[in-house]
Amino acid sequence: MKINSIFDIHKNTDFEKITLEIFKFQAKNCTVYNEFLNLLKVDIKSVKSVYQIPFLPIQFFKSRQIISSKKPVQRIFLSSGTTGNTQSRHHITDLTIYEKSFTIGFENFYGNIEDYTVLALLPSYLERDGSSLIYMVNDFIEKSNKPKSGFYLNNLDELSKILIELDKKNEKVLLIGVSFALLDLVETFNFKLKNTIIMETGGMKGRRKELIREELHQVLCKGFGVEKIHSEYGMTELLSQAYSKGNGIFECPPWMKVLTRDTEDALTILPEGKSGGINVIDLVNINSCSFIATQDLGKTYKNGTFEVLGRFDDSDIRGCNLMVL
Structure with a gap:
């Protein structure tokens, strides 16, 4: 085939x-x-x-x-294993298929990644090896080719300034983050963003009490000053992502x-x-x-x-x- x-x-x-x-x-x-x-x-x-x-x-x-x-x-992607369980291992024999999947998949829902500044707030993923999500987001950052694109581990002050600066310039921004890190950000800073997509990848990774989606999105909407929170649904064992543009309803690529x-x-x-x-x-x-x-x-x-x-x-x-x- x-x-x-x-x-x-x-x-x-x-x-x-x-x-x-x-x-x-x-x-x-x-x-x-x-x-x-x-x-x-x-x-x-x-x-x-x-x-x-x-x-x-x-x-x-x-x-x-x-x-x-x-x-x-070529590569083994590993699950987080944060709960003390054995990690899942996904053996990849052709990374180009994964790259094509997440590139075309994103374009289907959001357009060309080159049009966005990509800001990643994924501390729990960056702190370990073998994350398929980090592989994807790193590729997005490289393809975006924007000077402010990058990973922001603990430097929330710098990230908040960049978010406000780019939003005021009417630039298209994608902020993709794990739930607990996004909550940390809005608890420290207040935003009124108009040109930024806030995308959560789910999970508290043992850092906070789990919240139901409605409660999480309500807090994040208020904190970022946006109407909807987007979501990404993917996992170590898959090579495709589904996306939600709000209300927690996900759509799959073809x-x-x-x-x-x-x-x-x-x-x-x-x-x-x-x-x-x-x-x-x-x-x-x-x-x-x-x-x-x-x-x-x-x-x-x-x-x-x-x-x-x-x-x-x-x-x-x-x-x-x-x-x-």
């Missing part, structure tokens, strides 16, 4: 066709996924629909090498799709509007596994958008313990 065909998807029929092709490829070439399907007694030839594809529990990235390619590994599964029966896909575990189809994961059952809870809608409602613990996941991790 030509990788470019993934990025040329425009219709649901294209998505379904390529998804089934990738499923058959990974069922044969990804050892762990093949074992998983065999334990489920899945007849690969009988899978004719996206809704019949089994999703690999995301926990396997913590204990096994999930890979479908014979090419050498090569990514979110479904929800029954929390009591992991192999049952729920209809739109029903809350359940989030399953992600990420076709850019062609060299690992494109079908991931995450530990997030959410709800999907008929127009293809979705909402993240929370997370559930390992002890709450049923129907996934078919292989010893």
Whole structure:
């Protein structure tokens, strides 16, 4: 399969066709996924629909090498592991696919990254190695080619001055930050921003008490003086991102799709509007596994958008313990 065909998807029929092709490829070439399907007694030839594809529990990235390619590994992306759990490891054999995914994905929602000054407030990610988010944002900063673009670790005073300065000049600014760091910023400084996109990447990373999305966004809207807070939905085990331009409703790029599964029966896909575990189809994961059952809870809608409602613990996941991790 030509990788470019993934990025040329425009219709649901294209998505379904390529998804089934990738499923058959990974069922044969990804050892762990093949074992998983065999334990489920899945007849690969009988899978004719996206809704019949089994999703690999995301926990396997913590204990096994999930890979479908014979090419050498170029980079291993690591999860934060802040809760004391084992880190997930995503083995990447072609970084150019990831770069193309996050570049085109961002452009689909926000336009050319070169038009923005990119300010990154991601201390918890910068303080460790192997973050796929840092890799993406660093590429954004380099492509933006603006003098003020960069990472701001603890220098909130400098960051606040730059935000106010660029906003007054009517320059387009993207401030992307982890939730606790954005809260630190608005607790110290007040803003009235008109030309700046505030994008949170979620999570307190153990630094603060977790807030529900509505409460977090309300505080950030007031602190930055903006009407909406944008969000990015991604994870170590994926190579694509979904974006929300407000209200916590996420939209996927054409090569990514979110479904929800029954929390009591992991192999049952729920209809739109029903809350359940989030399953992600990420076709850019062609060299690992494109079908991931995450530990997030959410709800999907008929127009293809979705909402993240929370997370559930390992002890709450049923129907996934078919292989010893």
